[in-house]
Amino acid sequence: MKELLIQFVAEAGDLLREAGEDLLALERVPDDADAINRLFRSVHTLKGSSGLFDVQPLTRALHAAEDIFQAVREQKLALTPEMVDLTLKTLDQVGRWIEHLDQTEELPTDAAPIATDLVAELRGHFNRGPIEALVNSFASKADASDVTAALDRWFGKDAMAGAAKAARDEPINLVSYLPEEGCFFKGEDPLHLAMQIPHLQALGVDERSPWPALYDLNPFNCNLGFHALSTADRPELETLFRYVPTQVTITELASSVLAAATPSAGSGLILPAVVEALLREQIDLLELAAPAEEQAGRVASAARVAINALRFAGHSEEAATLEAAQAASLAAGSSTSLLGALAQLLRPEVASASIVPDQVTSTEASPSAPNEPIERAASRTLRVDQQKVDSLMNLIGELVVAKNSLPFLARRAEQQFGSRELGREIKDQYVVIDRIAQELQGAVMAIRMMPVGQVFQRFPRLVRDLARKLGKQVDLVIEGEDTEADKNVIESLFDPLLHMVRNSLDHGVESPEQRAACGKSGTAQVKLLARRDGDQVVIEVVDDGRGIDPEVIKRKAYERGLIDEARLAAVTDDEATMLVFAAGFSTAETISDVSGRGVGMDVVRNAVEKAGGRIAMTSVKGTGTTVRIELPLSMAVSRVMTVALGKNLFGVPMDLIEGIVKIPRSDVVRIKTSEAFVLRDRVVPLVRLTQLLDMPDDETTGEEIAVLVVRVNGQTVGLGISAFGEGMEVILKPLEGMLAKIAGYAGTALLGDGRVLLVLDLKELI
Amino acid sequence: MTIRRLGDTIFLEGVCAVEDAEILLQYLQAGADLIDWSDCTHLHAACFQLLLAARVPMSGTPANPDLSRWLAPILHSAGLTIQGVAAETLCEMEP
Numbered sequence: 101m102k103e104l105l106i107q108f109v110a111e112a113g114d115l116l117r118e119a120g121e122d123l124l125a126l127e128r129v130p131d132d133a134d135a136i137n138r139l140f141r142s143v144h145t146l147k148g149s150s151g152l153f154d155v156q157p158l159t160r161a162l163h164a165a166e167d168i169f170q171a172v173r174e175q176k177l178a179l180t181p182e183m184v185d186l187t188l189k190t191l192d193q194v195g196r197w198i199e200h201l202d203q204t205e206e207l208p209t210d211a212a213p214i215a216t217d218l219v220a221e222l223r224g225h226f227n228r229g230p231i232e233a234l235v236n237s238f239a240s241k242a243d244a245s246d247v248t249a250a251l252d253r254w255f256g257k258d259a260m261a262g263a264a265k266a267a268r269d270e271p272i273n274l275v276s277y278l279p280e281e282g283c284f285f286k287g288e289d290p291l292h293l294a295m296q297i298p299h300l301q302a303l304g305v306d307e308r309s310p311w312p313a314l315y316d317l318n319p320f321n322c323n324l325g326f327h328a329l330s331t332a333d334r335p336e337l338e339t340l341f342r343y344v345p346t347q348v349t350i351t352e353l354a355s356s357v358l359a360a361a362t363p364s365a366g367s368g369l370i371l372p373a374v375v376e377a378l379l380r381e382q383i384d385l386l387e388l389a390a391p392a393e394e395q396a397g398r399v400a401s402a403a404r405v406a407i408n409a410l411r412f413a414g415h416s417e418e419a420a421t422l423e424a425a426q427a428a429s430l431a432a433g434s435s436t437s438l439l440g441a442l443a444q445l446l447r448p449e450v451a452s453a454s455i456v457p458d459q460v461t462s463t464e465a466s467p468s469a470p471n472e473p474i475e476r477a478a479s480r481t482l483r484v485d486q487q488k489v490d491s492l493m494n495l496i497g498e499l500v501v502a503k504n505s506l507p508f509l510a511r512r513a514e515q516q517f518g519s520r521e522l523g524r525e526i527k528d529q530y531v532v533i534d535r536i537a538q539e540l541q542g543a544v545m546a547i548r549m550m551p552v553g554q555v556f557q558r559f560p561r562l563v564r565d566l567a568r569k570l571g572k573q574v575d576l577v578i579e580g581e582d583t584e585a586d587k588n589v590i591e592s593l594f595d596p597l598l599h600m601v602r603n604s605l606d607h608g609v610e611s612p613e614q615r616a617a618c619g620k621s622g623t624a625q626v627k628l629l630a631r632r633d634g635d636q637v638v639i640e641v642v643d644d645g646r647g648i649d650p651e652v653i654k655r656k657a658y659e660r661g662l663i664d665e666a667r668l669a670a671v672t673d674d675e676a677t678m679l680v681f682a683a684g685f686s687t688a689e690t691i692s693d694v695s696g697r698g699v700g701m702d703v704v705r706n707a708v709e710k711a712g713g714r715i716a717m718t719s720v721k722g723t724g725t726t727v728r729i730e731l732p733l734s735m736a737v738s739r740v741m742t743v744a745l746g747k748n749l750f751g752v753p754m755d756l757i758e759g760i761v762k763i764p765r766s767d768v769v770r771i772k773t774s775e776a777f778v779l780r781d782r783v784v785p786l787v788r789l790t791q792l793l794d795m796p797d798d799e800t801t802g803e804e805i806a807v808l809v810v811r812v813n814g815q816t817v818g819l820g821i822s823a824f825g826e827g828m829e830v831i832l833k834p835l836e837g838m839l840a841k842i843a844g845y846a847g848t849a850l851l852g853d854g855r856v857l858l859v860l861d862l863k864e865l866i
Numbered sequence: 867m868t869i870r871r872l873g874d875t876i877f878l879e880g881v882c883a884v885e886d887a888e889i890l891l892q893y894l895q896a897g898a899d900l901i902d903w904s905d906c907t908h909l910h911a912a913c914f915q916l917l918l919a920a921r922v923p924m925s926g927t928p929a930n931p932d933l934s935r936w937l938a939p940i941l942h943s944a945g946l947t948i949q950g951v952a953a954e955t956l957c958e959m960e961p
Binding site: 256259279289304315317319412 | 884888890891894895910911912914915918920932936937939940
């Protein structure tokens with residue numbers, strides 16, 4: 101891929117994310133000037149850079165969004181939630197296109213129509229295109245002076261005055277008719293249709309796009325749009341346009357609007373753009389220094405052009421004023437009075453009446469963007485391919501293994517070669533290498549550490565969208581986003597968190613009315629908290645919603661067959677809450693697209709447990725629910741305990757182990773084919789690891805059996821083994837290739853003496 | 867022939883339909899000073915938009931009152947203003 105495009109894709113990701121954040125910030129605090137400036141700048145920069153590539157639909161969509169943000173920035177437009185939705189949708193779409201660009205170096209084939217739709221939607225809220233502007237100008241509540249200017253441009257003063265007279269203080273209908281470009285091929289004659297408008301009072305035309313040169317003109321492409329004033333009532337007009345209803349907008353205008361547009365109301369002189377440009381040119385001409393003998397000629401010629409232009413535009417009074425000024429100028433031998441008269445005609449409000457092409461306005465705004473110091477460039481972070489860090493991690497893993505072989509070597513030096521001194525020296529060196537290796541390991545772990553904020557930052561948007569969809573008011577509070585954890589842990593966090601937040605919003609948080617009825621504030625609070633607790637990261641999702649009623653949970657669990665009657669009676673309230681995590685549990689009465697399919701919480705539990713974490717839920721009925729996830733800081737290093745089974749060594753994850761005991765063989769109780777023993781007054785089932793692994797039975801006939809007491813799937817089980825090994829930290833590598841299909845093993849690790857340790861996945865085995 | 871050319875003037879006569887737009891465009895592209903539409907009874911939108919784009923001055927008053935009432939002001943404001951510019955630019959060179 102081209103270097104430039106790679107850079108663009110990377111930059112676009114950042115800009116889009118920033119734009120999204122600013123947009124949300126802006127929705128909360130509409131007059132946040134910094135946010136809108138940043139937002140505008142992000143979108144503007146992105147649009148600018150996109151121009152370097154052949155991604156026209158993307159550029160167009162961004163341009164339309166940029167126009168909206170610009171209008172918001174200039175306080176011409178108030179940002180409504182609908183507009184936020186729409187612009188977010190646009191940013192999302194752009195994000196998808198960028199992803200597509202990243203993979204294929206081009207936009208998807210359907211980009212053009214999607215962009216057209218998006219632009220049309222965006223322009224619907226706010227627009228500047230010549231023809232769309234007039235069709236939608238009233239729908240988007242353009243301010244009154246614009247309406248006046250537009251009316252005047254379309255119809256001219258005389259026609260307006262006539263129409264106002266005909267309307268006799270009654271409202272009049274403005275019909276804006278924009279035929280399709282290909283309408284001629286359908287046998288339509290839009291002009292004929294426009295002239296058929298009943299009680300037509302004024303007719304004006306507008307071009308869909310600026311007229312091309314005659315040589316480029318396609319005569320069968322309709323470039324016309326029509327505006328008409330009619331005193332006929334709406335049904336009559338609708339009947340006329342019944343075959344082309346989508347191309348017509350009918351707007352009722354109060355007669356006062358017409359009156360304001362007619363000259364008698366004194367709204368100032370409004371000149372056609374061409375005339376205005378002409379007048380300006382004359383001013384420029386007059387302002388140029390000229391020899392005295394040419395002065396008179398110049399004044400005469402400038403005056404003649406200006407007067408003619410004004411007459412053609414139908415402003416004979418102004419033309420007369422200019423004639424007088426010309427005479428005065430000639431008499432005085434200076435251009436001053438003519439200049440003054442011209443300038444008077446071009447007062448600022450006159451200038452504003454002409455339509456300024458939107459390109460001009462956007463270029464005006466652009467200088468502000470490059471002038472800003474670019475902070476991103478100064479960022480001292482390094483983007484490194486994750487694979488490089490992973491391979492570093494693997495190398496350290498090997499170093500740890502190599503290091504662990506030194507004690508073996510020391511023992512050999514002592515025992516086989518009888519050199520105690522050498523053995524001690526090797527041990528000393530081992531301690532040094534061990535320390536460096538540990539620090540190295542810590543440093544690489546730190547590289548892989550990411551702030552939880554990476555995951556949290558996606559939630560403000562999600563919560564906003566969900567809350568709007570559900571019609572609830574929710575305030576999301578995020579705390580501890582700086583808490584760091586391993587990248588894999590962070591990445592495994594998003595899905596569970598998403599489920600939990602969805603559940604909170606859907607089931608936990610009540611509607612504003614219900615909240616008010618309970619005496620709570622209408623806006624609910626959902627908190628995402630993260631903190632470090634020893635070698636664990638604790639994440640909590642806290643809401644102040646309706647909480648969980650244990651009775652309801654119990655009943656639902658029973659109805660769904662998750663617990664039987666005996667259990668139903670025995671379950672405590674705390675245990676009931678945990679039933680939420682059982683597979684197939686859902687309390688929602690109906691399935692919504694937010695949550696409630698009964699897959700939510702057990703998926704959450706599985707995901708968290710897979711990442712080596714734990715999940716718990718507490719809830720107080722009426723005041724809220726807290727879900728707490730505990731995850732290890734890093735998944736790269738696991739603590740295991742080695743156990744011997746005959747001559748084989750196996751690893752058991754340390755976090756599952758509750759204890760180790762040795763029980764006399766005589767204490768093992770046989771219940772049919774199963775075995776059990778009593779541990780602290782409880783009957784604990786005893787499982788022989790040899791049976792689980794289909795290995796030949798242990799032949800040793802000692803007085804006692806070594807039993808590893810583990811807690812798996814919420815049950816305490818005793819695991820019969822031959823002998824205990826030692827606890828150690830290993831770098832667990834998952835089984836790959838053909839071995840990946842073998843169930844029951846979490847992975848492998850290398851031991852210091854070069855042997856392979858198989859680490860058991862007890863959840864699957866038992 | 868509803869569209870006819872005589873010297874630098876284009877004549878629009880009778881019903882100027884959509885299929886006449888092509889020949890009108892050819893005439894306009896070749897260059898014309900004036901368009902006479904005195905005898906025009908119907909002007910299709912396709913022809914009308916060419917007149918708008920070309921901005922050639924119109925002469926005469928069409929036979930069809932609808933055309934003269936609604937279209938004449940539009941065409942006059944488009945065509946004549948430009949005509950004024952062209953003429954006066956020449957004047958400017960005189961001194």
